[in-house]
């Protein structure tokens with residue numbers, strides 16, 4: 717299968733597959749993957765049966781934390797994460813957008829109490845057609861995921 721070919725170069729690490737084309741760069745940036753010493757291989761605009769075109773990111777020697785996986789789900793809900801060990805896929809899971817997100821993103825509302833008090837940001841997530849909206853627990857404002865994710 718094509719999938720096996722695409723992951724076989726990795727000895728141990730993580731492959732993020734089935735990223736919607738164009739989102740790969742955002743993910744690299746968002747997860748600060750280029751700042752790390754990890755060896756990264758990316759493919760952009762690869763043909764995909766399900767998506768038409770897709771991006772793929774292979775990260776050698778690195779596993780993703782649950783928080784990172786949650787952030788990833790916002791950018792790449794179609795993605796799958798393959799955990800690679802000894803050149804084999806030992807675990808594979810789809811993105812699930814979490815119901816809540818804590819600490820990952822700042823509240824875009826500059827008047828929000830989270831900017832002045834020592835509390836972590838906290839959002840409730842909900843799906844509206846193809847979009848995901850985040851509602852701040854503290855100021856109760858609702859933002860699209862694009863707005864929240866641009867800020868950090």
Ligand SMILES: [Zn+2]
Nearest residue numbers: 823828852855
């Ligand atoms: Zn807020």
